[in-house]
Amino acid sequence: MSVTDTDRPTATGGRSTPNPRPRPVGGRRPFTGRTALVLLAFMLPAIVFVGLFTYYPLLSGIQMAFRNYNLNDLSDTSWVGLQNFRTLLDDEMFRGTVRNSVVWVVGSLVPQFLIGFTMALWLRRRFRFRGAYQALVFFPWAVSGFLIGILFRWMFNGEFGVVNDLLMKANLIDTPVPWLADAKYAMFAVIVANVWYGVTFFAIMILAALQSVPHELYEASAIDGAGKVRTLFSITIPSIRTTLALTVLLRVIWIFNSPELIFGMTGGGPANETHIVTSYMIQVTQEGDYGRASAMGVMVVFVLLLFAIFYLLAVRPKKAMR
Amino acid sequence: MINDYSLAGRIARITGLGLCLVFTLFPLYWILVTSFKDPGTIFAYPLRYWPTQFSLANYQGLFEQSNFAIYLGNSLIVSTVAAALATVVSLLAAYVLARFEFVSKGAVMGAFLVTQMIPGFIALGSLYILMTRMYLVDSRWGLVLVYVAVSIPLCTVMLRGFFENVPASLEEAAMVDGCSRLSALFRVLVPVMTPGIAASYIFNFVNCWNELFLSVTLLNSDSNKTVPAALNGFISSFNIDWGSMSAAAVLSIVPTMILFAFASRYIVQGLTAGAVKE
Numbered sequence: 001m002s003v004t005d006t007d008r009p010t011a012t013g014g015r016s017t018p019n020p021r022p023r024p025v026g027g028r029r030p031f032t033g034r035t036a037l038v039l040l041a042f043m044l045p046a047i048v049f050v051g052l053f054t055y056y057p058l059l060s061g062i063q064m065a066f067r068n069y070n071l072n073d074l075s076d077t078s079w080v081g082l083q084n085f086r087t088l089l090d091d092e093m094f095r096g097t098v099r100n101s102v103v104w105v106v107g108s109l110v111p112q113f114l115i116g117f118t119m120a121l122w123l124r125r126r127f128r129f130r131g132a133y134q135a136l137v138f139f140p141w142a143v144s145g146f147l148i149g150i151l152f153r154w155m156f157n158g159e160f161g162v163v164n165d166l167l168m169k170a171n172l173i174d175t176p177v178p179w180l181a182d183a184k185y186a187m188f189a190v191i192v193a194n195v196w197y198g199v200t201f202f203a204i205m206i207l208a209a210l211q212s213v214p215h216e217l218y219e220a221s222a223i224d225g226a227g228k229v230r231t232l233f234s235i236t237i238p239s240i241r242t243t244l245a246l247t248v249l250l251r252v253i254w255i256f257n258s259p260e261l262i263f264g265m266t267g268g269g270p271a272n273e274t275h276i277v278t279s280y281m282i283q284v285t286q287e288g289d290y291g292r293a294s295a296m297g298v299m300v301v302f303v304l305l306l307f308a309i310f311y312l313l314a315v316r317p318k319k320a321m322r
Numbered sequence: 323m324i325n326d327y328s329l330a331g332r333i334a335r336i337t338g339l340g341l342c343l344v345f346t347l348f349p350l351y352w353i354l355v356t357s358f359k360d361p362g363t364i365f366a367y368p369l370r371y372w373p374t375q376f377s378l379a380n381y382q383g384l385f386e387q388s389n390f391a392i393y394l395g396n397s398l399i400v401s402t403v404a405a406a407l408a409t410v411v412s413l414l415a416a417y418v419l420a421r422f423e424f425v426s427k428g429a430v431m432g433a434f435l436v437t438q439m440i441p442g443f444i445a446l447g448s449l450y451i452l453m454t455r456m457y458l459v460d461s462r463w464g465l466v467l468v469y470v471a472v473s474i475p476l477c478t479v480m481l482r483g484f485f486e487n488v489p490a491s492l493e494e495a496a497m498v499d500g501c502s503r504l505s506a507l508f509r510v511l512v513p514v515m516t517p518g519i520a521a522s523y524i525f526n527f528v529n530c531w532n533e534l535f536l537s538v539t540l541l542n543s544d545s546n547k548t549v550p551a552a553l554n555g556f557i558s559s560f561n562i563d564w565g566s567m568s569a570a571a572v573l574s575i576v577p578t579m580i581l582f583a584f585a586s587r588y589i590v591q592g593l594t595a596g597a598v599k600e
Contacts (some may be wrong), residue, residue: 031422038503039418046415046474053471054437057452061445119342122335135586137346142582143575144532146550150571151349162352165369204590257441260534282535290447297444
């Protein structure tokens, strides 16, 4: 899960934040040389672990992207420049996964956002059992995307699946649909599962934001005679704009980076119709072509970085905050 | 708050929330019902939506036909140890990051947060080569070390938030009384922060328990496999045995759901705090 408070200026920027955040109760103090050694000893294990098992592979993965590195034939691992990248861009299969990734991200994000937002508005008012309700709808978070994929693979089974059975009972279809075997429907089915998986995340984040909007704003807008729709668009949405923007950004990156559900549900099939870039990357790694897989990894990180920068420039969450 | 909710609005809201609840719980209900059906009736038509007879045959079959007990044991060991190690290491780092100012602090926080934007499997190939060189491939302890590294950044950020709610005068008083900083941390601060630490541990445990790609890549032999790696083997076979499959799915979901039920309040707090508190 990559849900962090990256958006918190104090977390990323360090000391000189313009944001008037209350000083921590403990206060932050200067310290002397001997204490510095103790503190370094406290930090060291975390830095060593992350450095060795996360950053070292990342950096050595970058150089691998420019080499001919295939586990099945390690006789020649020479530098090949941009050849891995060129092979990929010429690969019709890879271009297909790029198209699928866009469909996968947009198709999952938009319904997740709309349903999650509606749920948050419904949950805003206090009611009996609201706590229990939230705990129940929270449960998908405890389950891995991979298992969600397996659960939905069973439900979308073409012969004995419950989805077909219910749709036939409702007279929406006459014969069972081979959801996961037919290229026409497979992507749709995978996206349905992913929408289901992500709705509660949006609902909970947006609900937390809604509860931070001051009551006075609603009282003032009620006095001014604003209706419900007007209040939603003039008060509610502008007030939580920052959270909405950052939640969407985190979500786009997360959906793009989560091939587990696809692995559980279709394994990328039928005929690679549900492979996205990251799931294809894992398949290529498993086949042993580390050079080409690394090139994909470099492209993924590069594209996500560019996306994050342009997105943040476009929505300017900090400006909206002031 | 909006007070002019009409009766129609209220009915729509209750119906909507009810539908959301049904949709959310149905997949879990369905796998549960399937797992308790008699293996012969799973594919019987018409489908049965509630169990008519309660059968444990699928569970029995699962344990007889595969080494599922071993997979469960492996997952349990790896997740328990990795989550504990990660929590302790993160606790030390979070303490420093919450209490002190130093020049490279922004860099450390930045380096931790960047790892959250990049999926753990992005450098799977070079990680595999690193582990081969360290003789840690196909070893559960090797997997533990990798899981610790993957868990540290987010765990540190969460624990840092919990530290900031505890006044520094607590450990200062203990240190005046002659405690070292380390013993002040573990004897005075840790007991006060128990709920937050427990939630962080559970969060780590669940993430390790659920992890798929690293375990599939780094473990080869059957006796070392974790549950997700074993499930990956099950679904790769041409004819999936949905009876055992449903039993296996239930057994791997239930532990994490129970743990999450205990900790969800703190986890939501930790995760939403940053995004919302501006």
